[in-house]
Amino acid sequence: MATSALSRPVFSRRRVLEQLWLIFLQLLMTALLVSFLVPTLWMVSASLKASTEIFQHPITWIPREPQWSNYVRVFQVIPLAKFAENTVIVVALAVAGTLVSSVMVAYAFARIRWPGRDFFFSLLIATMMLPEVVTLIPRFIIFKYLGWIDTWLPLIVPYWCANTALYVFLIQQFFRGIPMELEEAALIDGAGRVRILTEILLPLCKPVIATVAVFALLQHYNSFLEPLIYLNSMDKWTLALGIRSINDSNAANWELVFAAGTVMVAPIVALFLVAQRYFVQGIAMTGFGGR
Amino acid sequence: MSVNATLSKTRLPSRLKLREWAAGYLFAAPFIVGFLAFTAFPMLYSIWLSFNKWDLLSPPRFVGLQNFVKMIADPRANLSLYNSAYYTVFAVPIQLLISFSLALALTQKLRFRDVYRAGFYLPIIVPLVASAVVWQRVFHYEYGILNEVLGWVGIPPQKWLFDVNLAKPAFIFMSFWMIGRQMVIFIAGLGNIPQSLYEAASIDGAGAFRRMWHITIPMMTPLIFYNMVIAIINSFQTFIPAKIMTDGGPENATLFVVLNIWQQGFQFFNMGYASALAWELFVIIVGFTIAQFYLSNKWVYYEA
Numbered sequence: 001m002a003t004s005a006l007s008r009p010v011f012s013r014r015r016v017l018e019q020l021w022l023i024f025l026q027l028l029m030t031a032l033l034v035s036f037l038v039p040t041l042w043m044v045s046a047s048l049k050a051s052t053e054i055f056q057h058p059i060t061w062i063p064r065e066p067q068w069s070n071y072v073r074v075f076q077v078i079p080l081a082k083f084a085e086n087t088v089i090v091v092a093l094a095v096a097g098t099l100v101s102s103v104m105v106a107y108a109f110a111r112i113r114w115p116g117r118d119f120f121f122s123l124l125i126a127t128m129m130l131p132e133v134v135t136l137i138p139r140f141i142i143f144k145y146l147g148w149i150d151t152w153l154p155l156i157v158p159y160w161c162a163n164t165a166l167y168v169f170l171i172q173q174f175f176r177g178i179p180m181e182l183e184e185a186a187l188i189d190g191a192g193r194v195r196i197l198t199e200i201l202l203p204l205c206k207p208v209i210a211t212v213a214v215f216a217l218l219q220h221y222n223s224f225l226e227p228l229i230y231l232n233s234m235d236k237w238t239l240a241l242g243i244r245s246i247n248d249s250n251a252a253n254w255e256l257v258f259a260a261g262t263v264m265v266a267p268i269v270a271l272f273l274v275a276q277r278y279f280v281q282g283i284a285m286t287g288f289g290g291r
Numbered sequence: 292m293s294v295n296a297t298l299s300k301t302r303l304p305s306r307l308k309l310r311e312w313a314a315g316y317l318f319a320a321p322f323i324v325g326f327l328a329f330t331a332f333p334m335l336y337s338i339w340l341s342f343n344k345w346d347l348l349s350p351p352r353f354v355g356l357q358n359f360v361k362m363i364a365d366p367r368a369n370l371s372l373y374n375s376a377y378y379t380v381f382a383v384p385i386q387l388l389i390s391f392s393l394a395l396a397l398t399q400k401l402r403f404r405d406v407y408r409a410g411f412y413l414p415i416i417v418p419l420v421a422s423a424v425v426w427q428r429v430f431h432y433e434y435g436i437l438n439e440v441l442g443w444v445g446i447p448p449q450k451w452l453f454d455v456n457l458a459k460p461a462f463i464f465m466s467f468w469m470i471g472r473q474m475v476i477f478i479a480g481l482g483n484i485p486q487s488l489y490e491a492a493s494i495d496g497a498g499a500f501r502r503m504w505h506i507t508i509p510m511m512t513p514l515i516f517y518n519m520v521i522a523i524i525n526s527f528q529t530f531i532p533a534k535i536m537t538d539g540g541p542e543n544a545t546l547f548v549v550l551n552i553w554q555q556g557f558q559f560f561n562m563g564y565a566s567a568l569a570w571e572l573f574v575i576i577v578g579f580t581i582a583q584f585y586l587s588n589k590w591v592y593y594e595a
Contacts, residue, residue, distance in 0.1 A: 022399065022400060022401065025396050025399055025401060026401050026402065028396070029393075029396055029397070029401060029407050032393070032407075032411075033406070033407050033410040033411070036410055036411055036413070036414060036468065037410055037413065038436065039414075039422070039425050039426065039429055039436075039468065040413065040414070040417060040425070042425070042429075042436055043421070043425045054434065055433075055434050057439075058439070059434075059436065059439050101321040101322070101325075104318045104319075104320075104321055105318065105319050105321055105322040107318050108314075108315050108316075108317075108318035108319035108322075109319065112311060112314050112315040112318060113311060113312075113315065114311065114312045114314075114315025114316060114319070115312060117315060117319075120319060120322065120323060120326075123326060124322060124326075127326070127330055129576075129577065129580060130330070130573075131524070131527075131528060131569075131572060131573055131576050132528070133528065133549055133552055133569045133572055133573075134333075134334060134337060134569050134570065134572070134573045135329070135330060135333040135334060135337065136552070136553075136556070136569065137337060137340065137552075137556050137562055137565050137566050137569060138332075138333035138334070138336040138337040138340060138566070139329065139333050140556070140557075141336070141340075141347070141562065142332070142333060142336070144347070158325060158329045160321060160325075161321045161322060161324060161325020161326070161328070161329060162321045162322040162325060163322075163325050163326075163329055163330070168322065193314050193318070218416070221418060222418040222419055222420070224419065224420050224530075224531050224534075225530055225531070225553075228534075229557060239418075240418060240420045243418075243420045243421055243424060244420060244424075244534075244535060247424045247427075247535065254428060254434075257424055257428075258424075258425070261421040261424055261425060264418055264420070264421050265417050265418065265421050268416055268417070268418065269413065269416060269417070272409075272413065272416045273409075276409060279412070279416070280408075280412075280475055
């Protein structure tokens with residue numbers, strides 16, 4: 001690049017074309033960026049409008065007078081605070097279970113030799129291809145039989161069983177990259193495996209743990225189908241069910257629906273902005289992530 | 292390993308080895324137990340269910356292949372397959388085209404690339420339930436922003452989610468908004484193409500389009516293929532937008548496969564029939580996956 005710039009006149013036709021192309025791309029990307037952001041920004045903007053302003057032509061992109069009271073009202077119309085509290089509890093327990101069990105199982109697959117290991121590892125990988133729907137109905141009946149319907153248990157307990165193969169796989173790959181000598185030496189010194197895992201291995205794989213934590217958090221925060229099936233009474237609902245309920249009960253009050261949506265979206269976007277590195281890292285590492 | 296070898300004098304597993312085995316099973320126990328309880332048993336149970344008629348109230352009744360016979364002739368089930376296939380066939384290729392183009396653009400020498408990347412990625416961070424309630428209104432006939440924007444260029448307002456012919460295209464359009472994951476994978480892949488290839492091609496006098504056709508695209512085929520497989524699998528399992536935005540309407544135009552299974556199971560309480568439908572989807576998805584991996588040998592370029 002540098003040599004060609006020197007050997008040619010600055011305003012060669014090719015360079016001008018290249019610059020024009022880059023300017024065009026820059027403008028195109030900016031236009032696309034705006035259009036990608038518009039639905040979300042519109043939600044936030046309309047959540048602050050008076051309902052008369054929402055149903056008005058031409059559209060106003062910035063609310064004339066921000067109606068902060070919409071946010072007070074939405075917490076009165078539906079028990080949004082209760083839903084948020086429920087979501088925090090369910091998500092925290094499910095993510096904790098995912099992390100603890102995935103790390104344990106990944107450790108067994110990566111660093112312990114036991115008969116049947118390869119067989120179980122193939123099983124784990126095979127579950128990645130299994131569509132969730134196949135076990136949806138039998139699980140519902142099993143949980144019904146166990147008396148777990150209308151409790152949070154179906155949303156939490158399975159995730160304490162390392163049931164997302166991708167996460168185990170990711171951590172396992174990371175563990176395999178750490179030299180075995182580290183552990184053999186510790187074993188000879190009489191350290192237990194739990195200590196080896198928590199004190200030697202875990203500190204080394206913080207990035208992958210953070211990535212898994214972020215993905216698991218998104219997965220459970222966004223989860224809709226499972227809460228929809230298992231949770232009947234409103235005082236157990238999560239935010240996802242709350243949004244759906246206000247969308248049905250207050251379909252005409254867009255500002256309230258959008259305010260509820262903004263309340264659900266804001267924390268996750270804030271997390272994204274803070275932990276963007278782990279999102280992108282994780283996707284590049286795995287190809288999955290999000291949905 | 293060497294420790295084990297010196298310690299084990301007999302051919303029976305040494306105590307140390309047995310302890311290692313025990314540790315292995317102990318640490319793997321969450322998966323083994325969970326797999327049996329929440330995957331293997333439900334799958335077997337689901338097979339049994341699919342041969343029964345059961346509304347969860349009266350006792351289950353064995354009906355043999357009746358659910359499967361019904362499934363083949365059921366217009367609703369077939370319509371749901373058609374809807375999902377329609378959605379997939381149109382959504383996936385265009386999604387790939389958009390995400391690939393964005394990735395190409397964002398690997399050029401532009402300013403603010405990180406901002407663009409974050410912005411294009413953001414829609415898939417937004418919980419899908421929230422996206423669905425917003426997009427339901429984006430498509431609104433009178434006050435939706437899509438008709439508003441189309442109005443600027445003189446296109447008359449459309450009824451989108453209330454129009455039998457436009458409801459599926461509306462869903463497809465919405466899916467273009469959620470291509471951030473594909474894009475990030477493509478960007479990572481583009482970054483892994485050795486620069487030396489491009490330099491060599493430039494020296495040989497290859498222009499931008501020939502470099503693209505002979506280097507970028509062949510090098511990216513594994514990732515294009517990978518993204519395609521994942522996108523097809525996801526498209527066939529679309530549920531949340533359909534449940535929230537249309538609940539299958541208008542006239543079942545957006546009754547997708549998973550929504551139909553959900554309705555049969557949890558609205559009509561046909562547990563056996565819903566299980567049979569779920570197995571049908573399972574066969575389709577696994578079949579697709581296998582077929583694609585078979586086909587991929589023919590056109591995907593894997594670096595030796």
